[in-house]
Amino acid sequence: MSTTPVDFRLLCRRGDFSSNTSGILPSYMQANLVILPSEIAKDFLDLCARNPVPCPLLATTKCGFDELDNGLLIAPSNQGFDIRTDLPRYCIFERGKLKAEVNNCREQWRDDHVVFLIGCSYSFEGALINAGLTPKNITRHQNVSMYKTTKCLDAAGIFVKCPYVVSMRPYKKKDLDAVRSITADYIFTHGEPIDWGFDGADRLGIADLSKPEYGDAIDIEDDEIPVFWGCGVTPQLALETIGHQISGPVITHSPGCMLVLDVTYEQFSETKLR
Amino acid sequence: MSTTPVDFRLLCRRGDFSSNTSGILPSYMQANLVILPSEIAKDFLDLCARNPVPCPLLATTKCGFDELDNGLLIAPSNQGFDIRTDLPRYCIFERGKLKAEVNNCREQWRDDHVVFLIGCSYSFEGALINAGLTPKNITRHQNVSMYKTTKCLDAAGIFVKCPYVVSMRPYKKKDLDAVRSITADYIFTHGEPIDWGFDGADRLGIADLSKPEYGDAIDIEDDEIPVFWGCGVTPQLALETIGHQISGPVITHSPGCMLVLDVTYEQFSETKLR
Known part of the structure; x- marks a missing residue:
């Protein structure tokens, strides 16, 4: 190679x-x-x-x-x-x-x-792995779960009504602070999570965590919470939205x-x- | 003076x-x-x-x-x-x-x-006035209508679950393009509207346009639509939210x-x- x-x-x-x-x-x-x-x-x-x-x-x-x-x-x-x-x-x-x-x-x-x-997000996933907080999608060789939210991007020119897409990685609640602080440094690649928890899913208008719009469904264990990051599918979906x-x-x-x-x-x- | x-x-x-x-x-x-x-x-x-x-x-x-x-x-x-x-x-x-x-x-x-x-937003209001598109709050000597939305800011450090606040100025639908394009230049003072229309109010989770959380209620005539901008009350509310x-x-x-x-x-x- x-x-x-x-x-x-x-x-x-x-x-x-x-x-x-x-x-x-x-x-x-x-x-x-x-x-x-x-x-x-x-x-x-x-x-x-x-x-x-x-x-x-x-x-x-x-x-x-x-x-x-x-x-x-x-x-x-x-x-x-x-x-x-x-x-x-x-x-x-x-x-x-x-x-x-x-x-x-x-x-x-x-x-x-x-x-x-x-x-x-490959950049911050590497940092999470190095810190012993390997995202489940990586250990399971699956694609990360991604959801179209009801949150819209702030409009810009022809880009109107474009949904904000998030990626989700489940983590134990006790690891949340470490996960936030590690990814916060990656300000040029989405940075820290934008929201988390089941109440976070509600705020983002995600009706069913087991049905991601993109990627694979990753189950969330009883001692875990979903953690949501900004996702690079967002600009792609924006282009699709106004593509015509x-x-x-x-x-x-x-x-x-x-x-x-x-x-x-x-x-x-x-x-x-x- | x-x-x-x-x-x-x-x-x-x-x-x-x-x-x-x-x-x-x-x-x-x-x-x-x-x-x-x-x-x-x-x-x-x-x-x-x-x-x-x-x-x-x-x-x-x-x-x-x-x-x-x-x-x-x-x-x-x-x-x-x-x-x-x-x-x-x-x-x-x-x-x-x-x-x-x-x-x-x-x-x-x-x-x-x-x-x-x-x-x-005083910066772009001046530009709207100069273009003959004086915001109604100014002609009526009222404060602009401001709403706490259900959209949250992307979290940062201790700033979590902070609502996005918008200002609203009613405009005729035919003036929307001009209003967007004039304020788009003011990228350092909120820029163009983030959303508009009654469906825009729904997307932002604004239940009742006649009941702004801040400022004065401005009525929207039959030939007008509400137009929403990012609002400087947002960082103040964020400080209030995590103030304790x-x-x-x-x-x-x-x-x-x-x-x-x-x-x-x-x-x-x-x-x-x-």
């Missing part, structure tokens, strides 16, 4: 890797990808700025190849970097509907496309098939906070 | 002005004030960062006198500036309960206090009696966005 993010991305570029990046080069940060026609880029930027917990914007770029704005370190330039090829797999949407899954999006790429990288209004193609990573960055979370946040 | 913000603040410092700043030096920006014991400053900072629409943080300072961080321009230094005296009126809270209203807070000020300035956990005194401006800054909104946002 690849030993550096650059090598891994070259593997993707050649089409030799096209699946899930969970557990790949775990010390490096991974990011969700959204590529939009420029006409809605400003609205999407505003959506992220107004709703930073579910939509943590890491970086943007207009060109999409070697350079990313907002101080995000990316591959050493002599190795090259191409956002259109360097992820394992991409989804292509037209008018909000999934049209294709492809190994590169060279064909769909347009000069007016704008690239957004969004934080991913977007004329050009929208490109995203394929679920779980993220962009592997050249920085650790610590390096990234030092750069951003400087 | 004073012709510059410096003069106006000197008037406050001498105790010669102690009432509402609505309409005072209208081209200059005004700010809400929150002064907290340092032990909860980090949590409050996180609360604002995670919930920027209802809690738009303009600037912070540890010293509280001449200097404000985060690039906020403040009085020319030869004129001096003292956050403890230069507002018309202050509220002093102990354990979440209002204990006194005072013209200066020199006596309550402690070396471990941290100052937060938070954006105020704060040991030292909390100081805020007295409602409506804001800090008048030395910059226009345009100057401020140029500085922040640079």
Whole structure:
């Protein structure tokens, strides 16, 4: 397997890797990808700025190849970097509907496309594992439970009536403070839980915890409570919600098939906070 | 009346002005004030960062006198500036309960206090007036209607289960796009509406629009819809909600009696966005 993010991305570029990046080069940060026609880029930027917990914007770029704005370190330039090829797999949407899954999006790429990288919860899950608080979805090799809530995002441009999506990990009540404090440091990847407990589920309008809208159902034992975090599916659902209004193609990573960055979370946040 | 913000603040410092700043030096920006014991400053900072629409943080300072961080321009230094005296009126809270209203807070000020300035909707109301879309609360000389919603802020440290407060201004449906687009520019003072319409009121859990929790009831005519914005009462209510956990005194401006800054909104946002 690849030993550096650059090598891994070259593997993707050649089409030799096209699946899930969970557990790949775990010390490096991974990011969700959204590529939009420029006409809605400003609205999407505003959506992220107004709703930073579910939509943590890491970086943007207009060109999409070697350079990313907002101080995000990316591959050493002599190795090259191409956002259109360097992820394992991409989804292509037209008018909000999934049209294709492809190994590169060279064909769909347009000069007016704008690239957004969004934080991913893999970062804080690593920290929870290191603290002996491994999320149950990981020990059970399941996908995390995700719920569409009745809480809406604060509207931004064409993004109106977009639901806030949360991920849920069950924890023992006595571990809540530790779980909160560990994930609170990950301010660029959803940060601390937004709410918890069965009363928290009520506040979020989650009617049935055993029926997540996305991912797998994870049972909550008698001595556990559900803990809810902002979830990166939120911006994807927002694009789906208003998709019929977007004329050009929208490109995203394929679920779980993220962009592997050249920085650790610590390096990234030092750069951003400087 | 004073012709510059410096003069106006000197008037406050001498105790010669102690009432509402609505309409005072209208081209200059005004700010809400929150002064907290340092032990909860980090949590409050996180609360604002995670919930920027209802809690738009303009600037912070540890010293509280001449200097404000985060690039906020403040009085020319030869004129001096003292956050403890230069507002018309202050509220002093102990354990979440209002204990006194005072013209200066020199006596309550402690070396471990941290100052937060938070954006105020006076900025965008001016822009609406200039566009011929004067909010009804202003033409009727009433206070804006404000509602405690069932939407909660994303938790941050000790700030848990804090309700999102919205302000409401009725507008004709045909004016909604203009109202949204004008206020969208005011990203440091709540920005565009977060939701609107009677279905918007339902989403926010507002049971009765004629019974606002704060401010005055403003009737909504048959050809109007309610339009909801993030509201600066939100951080105040958050402090009230968790107030019993704060040991030292909390100081805020007295409602409506804001800090008048030395910059226009345009100057401020140029500085922040640079």
